[in-house]
Amino acid sequence: MVNNKIKAAEENLLPVYNRFPIALDHGEGMYLYDTDGKEYLDFAAGFAVSGLGYGNQELNDALKAQIDKLYHTSNLYYHENCGIAARELNRISGMDRIFFTNSGGEAIEGALKAARKYAYTKKNGRYEFIAMENSFHGRTFGAVSVTGHDSYREPFEPLVPGVHFAKFNDLDSVKALVNDKTCAIILEPLQGEGGINLAEQSFMEGIRKICDENDILMICDEVQCGMGRTGTMFAWQGFGVKPDIMAMAKGIGNGIPVGAFAMKEEVAEYSLKPGDHGSTYAGNPLACAAVRKVIEIFEKEDILGHVNKVAPYLTKKLDELVAETDCVTKRKGKGLMQGIVVTKPLKEVNAKAVEEGLLIIQAEGNVIRFVPPLIVEEKHIDQMIEKMKKVLA
Numbered sequence: 001m002v003n004n005k006i007k008a009a010e011e012n013l014l015p016v017y018n019r020f021p022i023a024l025d026h027g028e029g030m031y032l033y034d035t036d037g038k039e040y041l042d043f044a045a046g047f048a049v050s051g052l053g054y055g056n057q058e059l060n061d062a063l064k065a066q067i068d069k070l071y072h073t074s075n076l077y078y079h080e081n082c083g084i085a086a087r088e089l090n091r092i093s094g095m096d097r098i099f100f101t102n103s104g105g106e107a108i109e110g111a112l113k114a115a116r117k118y119a120y121t122k123k124n125g126r127y128e129f130i131a132m133e134n135s136f137h138g139r140t141f142g143a144v145s146v147t148g149h150d151s152y153r154e155p156f157e158p159l160v161p162g163v164h165f166a167k168f169n170d171l172d173s174v175k176a177l178v179n180d181k182t183c184a185i186i187l188e189p190l191q192g193e194g195g196i197n198l199a200e201q202s203f204m205e206g207i208r209k210i211c212d213e214n215d216i217l218m219i220c221d222e223v224q225c226g227m228g229r230t231g232t233m234f235a236w237q238g239f240g241v242k243p244d245i246m247a248m249a250k251g252i253g254n255g256i257p258v259g260a261f262a263m264k265e266e267v268a269e270y271s272l273k274p275g276d277h278g279s280t281y282a283g284n285p286l287a288c289a290a291v292r293k294v295i296e297i298f299e300k301e302d303i304l305g306h307v308n309k310v311a312p313y314l315t316k317k318l319d320e321l322v323a324e325t326d327c328v329t330k331r332k333g334k335g336l337m338q339g340i341v342v343t344k345p346l347k348e349v350n351a352k353a354v355e356e357g358l359l360i361i362q363a364e365g366n367v368i369r370f371v372p373p374l375i376v377e378e379k380h381i382d383q384m385i386e387k388m389k390k391v392l393a
């Protein structure tokens with residue numbers, strides 16, 4: 001139902017999003033409710049963001065308390081949460097140095113700049129990037145420059161020079177692009193927008209080896225696949241292949257706008273120094289309170305353990321759906337970041353899902369993506385499958 005709230009948005013916002021004609025009002029656990037009171041089972045989590053779902057009282061209380069205390073300082077000063085949030089993020093990510101950002105795109109911008117500065121300090125003459133086809137790294141100029149979709153890049157060319165695209169999971173295509181100007185190789189261990197494509201173990205290991213042998217930096221974009229989604233805190237940990245720099249966002253603040261890029265001490269030593277990078281808002285007391293509390297809740301409630309317990313059930317149910325449904329040809333992905341390839345037009349599938357009270361997202365390659373809040377239980381998966389059967393009938 002198009003109501004007046006939507007009308008004002010349609011008339012006043014730049015029309016860059018294909019929004020559904022619903023206005024969301026509030027949420028509780030796995031469910032969202034629109035302004036007409038209609039309930040939606042959420043398997044989108046606002047693009048894999050709301051890992052703890054909606055209305056988590058402990059998180060909400062922490063955020064409210066922080067708002068009453070202080071929510072902006074600028075980075076001229078320290079505040080209590082910035083060090084703790086950074087320390088905790090380093091602990092769970094295995095990195096040594098953090099820079100907070102306001103978004104995933106900014107985390108990628110920073111990661112690229114950090115890599116360039118590393119090469120600059122080392123005077124090794126390296127400035128080029130190798131990125132992957134079908135990748136998605138965000139919409140800012142640097143991020144879009146390494147995004148492997150022509151349609152995302154073309155209208156904004158010329159972009160950052162010296163970016164080359166290799167085939168995902170094809171190590172030879174990466175090797176063919178490596179030269180003495182290669183500064184960094186950037187990839188998502190599990191591609192999200194590009195169609196839920198999981199890196200192969202040998203691909204991750206092969207890239208690590210190329211980087212080690214040539215003083216090239218390996219950058220993992222964990223913006224979507226990080227923060228518990230694949231059953232490890234960050235997806236690279238599932239491969240045991242540690243990047244030199246990583247980008248995070250989406251899940252780390254459960255919806256409070258916050259991202260980060262992080263790096264090993266050996267990289268930080270040669271990388272960004274005072275004056276090289278900055279942000280007025282980033283890492284503010286509210287954002288850092290969110291990160292700090294989200295990590296605390298993740299550990300207290302063993303969200304990772306839960307993901308690993310419930311994900312096999314999602315896999316089994318989606319496999320059954322593939323077997324039983326003519327227009328579903330394949331299941332893809334890992335943990336609570338999975339997708340199915342459908343032969344029906346996605347627009348139709350999406351619209352029907354909304355009608356059925358189910359929120360899903362599409363991805364490249366006619367993929368329907370399931371990235372629910374990580375608190376999803378088997379009963380929600382059953383409910384989702386029932387709705388999907390109606391949607392795909």
Ligand SMILES: *Cc1c(COP(=O)(O)O)cnc(C)c1O
Pocket residue numbers: 103104105106108136137138139188192193221222223224225249250
């Ligand atoms: C969403 C996303 C980004 C961009 O994050 P924003 O917060 O939208 O700027 C970057 N990389 C990946 C893998 C993403 O999924």
